[in-house]
Amino acid sequence: MTRSLTSVDSRCSIARSLEVLGQKWTLLIVREALAGRTRYAEFRARLGIAPDVLADRLGTLVEHGILERRAYREAGEREREEYVLTEAGRELTPVLVAMLEWGDEHRPTGYGSAALPVDTATGRSVRLAFVADDGREVAAHDVALVRGPGARPL
Template sequence: MSTTPRGLNARCSVARSLEVLGEKWALLVIREAALGVTRFADFRARLGVAPDVLAARLETLVEGGVLERRPYQDKGQRQRDEYVLTAAGAELKTILAAFVAWGDVHRPSGFGPSTVYVEAATARPVHLAFMTDDGRELAPEDVAAVPGPGRLGV
């Protein structure tokens, strides 16, 4: 895995997250894992990624706590590993949904959304939003980013 961010980046939540998630294929691997893909050959087939690149991304995601390596063995075959989302990996569903929403608006394909997020129990569409503690939804322009306690000089 990449080295830990140094200096100001060590305090930056985005920089630290990108150490695990910032490589080209990382979010696509996570997308496939969220859709139930667990095996190396299946990731390769669905993504069309070179095996060495896929192996490196899987290793980074395992080391970063996003995926868990679990052994399996098909009858008559050697033991292999499959890759399953951890709880931290499952929490990335909101990140994937944000990418989908942004891409559908700002990089449309002309075919409509490739993924629609719905409430599992009702199949009713859901959307991402900034919410206040009392349940009010805010528009992005009504949300400010302010320094947190981890930032230098705060």
């Protein structure tokens, strides 16, 4: 059951995002979709998620425009639906890469990274970076969040 945001939280982009993405399974489904999986059975097999939880999370992702349902039919089978990332879903890539990098740094397993971000055109490694308007790269510890125009007045 999803709790509604308070009027204070509703102005916060992070709180609004977490209302949709804040469940563990939700981001893991997006991770699998970014890896090319689209079918219910694929998500279920890869994640070991309970069917009711998977159905709920897929519904939430569709409802909020992160995935879209598309009909498909295998030869000799009945029509089924697959779940395909939308542009909004693909734009979650940096969020997942940031979590991947943070987890590798602050929650290491001793086995190395389970995934590596690469340029699809070249296969070469890529990394996330903050880039200033003048093109200069800025270290994460030199970045701060300041009040934006949509912030609640003090």
